[in-house]
Amino acid sequence: MNNFLLCLGIGLFTLVFLCLYRGIFGPGILNRIAAISAIGTKTLVILLIMGFIYNRVDMFVDISMVYALLNFIGTITAAKYLEIGGEI
Amino acid sequence: MHMLHLTSIPFFLVGFFFFLAATVGLLRFPDFYCRLHSTGKGDTLAVLLSLIGLSIYEGFSLTSLKIIFIAVFMFIAQPTSTHAISRAAMRCGLEPWVKNEEKIQ
């Protein structure tokens, strides 16, 4: 079962690099914000899979919850900043 | 607990398939709003399925309950952030892409 989870983790890691292409070359800032949000979501699942491989899930669950929170708050802040025309 | 391991494998595979579909959509769609469709809906469903699979793999303990909490939070929060981003794009005046170059009224 460990090998299966490891392959899944490596596959998700490759998908992160594919999303990074849109983050670098996306025309305009809005595409980059969407790409960063997608990368954050995939990172969360990779963290949990790593916790299962090393057999210490209790540590990694708290960290991934915090990362989900920060991803959400960051995206909402960036959207608000663009909406009021950058006058923060 | 071999039964639990075998039950959680389909969840992982379907979740990974939806992640793959969402990322291919993010790369290949022609417009920002279409890409937001793909990553907002596809990523949310993929995370939900993957976390449910992980919680079944763990068994019935406190850790699996915490993983279910993360899944519920992602289910509420990620569509909201997608909605916020698309509203900001509409306010900035980004126009949707139309085929055959017709203007939207």
Add this chain to the structure above:
Amino acid sequence: MISISDDIIIRTVSRVLVPFIQIYALYVIMHGHHSPGGGFQGGVILGASFILYLITHGLEDAKERMSELKAGLFSSFGLLIYSGIGLLCLIKGSNYLDYGTLSTLLRVVPAQARSLGILGVEIGVGIAVMAVMFSIFFDISTGGVLPEDEEGLGTRNE
């Protein structure tokens, strides 16, 4: 000057989520010696919940919930808890922040007194970090314009 968001979805969802984020922050502070967490991390999450409220509901509503005066008082209170525990250990005749001497005061064994002392210090750090984070964000978002400047106290030659 951040105004209130005119979208009902964002306002409702953040109003539902802010109490749960705060409960999770208190959980992270309390479980500092079992799992990743502690004072500083919990304080950051607690401050992030206030910042979420400020982003979605505007500056005026956030000022009613937590004014600048209250933020200053909270940060001083957190520092008072931290230094107070240290000075209490000093008064009892040992080193600064040597929690073992508090065992006679709390009527427990010295090992348990050390654990409780660390917990108290983490709570103080968490409160101080929350207040400072909110205060920094508040000051940047007002743009350095105080309410007194807008009214015009009439002390300049105009």
